[in-house]
Amino acid sequence: MGFITRLSNGWKIAMNSFSVLKENRQLIIFPILSGISLILIMASFVTVVMGLSGWDVDNIDTSSTIGSYLLLFGYYIINYFVVVFFNMALIHCTSLYFKGQKPTVRDGINFSMSKIGSIFAWAVLAASVGTILKIIQENVGTLGKIITGLVGAVWSVATFFVVPVIAYENMGPIDAFKRSSQLMKEKWGESLGAGFSFGLIQLIGFMAVGIVGYGLAIAVHPFVGIAVAILGILLLQTIVGAAQTIFVSSVYHNITGDPVEQYNQQFIDNLFETKA
DSSP, X not given: OOHHHHXXXXXXXXXXXXXXXXXXXXXXXXXXXHHHHHHHHHHHHHHHHHHHTTTOGGGOOOSOOHHHHHHHHHHHHHXXXXXXXXXXXXXXXXXXXXXXXXXXXHHHHHHHHHTHHHHHHHHHHHHHHHHHHHHHHHHSHHHHHHHHHHHHHHHHHHTTTHHHHHHHSOOOXXXXXXXHHHHHHHSHHHHHHHHHHHXXXXXXXXXXXXXXXXXXXXXXXXXXXXXXXXXXXXHHHHHHHHHHHHHHHHHHHHHTTOOOTTSOHHHHXXXXXXXX
């Protein structure tokens, strides 16, 4: 399959991801719950840091110490755990929809709960990688920033399919990483095409939200314009994030040979080809 064809396929699947979300609007609850949880987690860690500094910003220790890295490691674990938990719930509901069922939010939550050990194991691995990269970035100067940037980009690409792999293939974190890397090699073109598509949609959405917010700020009140812009951006990111997760699920199920009954069957039969 040619590169241009792969990009075109990625665009088509991305657009269909929004169609799936439109037909299952309740699935948007998962990225919303994830976002709320992450905000609360951030607030909790900020509270801890402020408490340790005697509630004086000037007393906050910003130096790189073992204690600060341990705190960062703990934050990363919880952060990755929450993200994967809700993404897995969304992917499972999407899988049920693909098979002709009518998924509920409870179906997704229950499934993620059944995989909670695997999710935690992955969170520990991801947090370890994140912490190591942070240490290198802060202690190796400009070279460290270049290294962490490159490794971070590779890590992001290689872990593209890690959530459905953990969900359905009962692998540990290391094997899940290897399996995700293998799947990414097979469908890198579609993923690149979809990434461009989602990015373009976000850009257009941000511009539209900015124009509306600016108009309201002038016509009504600056506070109203700012509030609408913030809410619009959050809503846009939530919708696009959910569609991206649906995209990952759809590509994964086609790679592994599972039927995708509700995903634009007119072109899906010939859309995916195994890489020679």
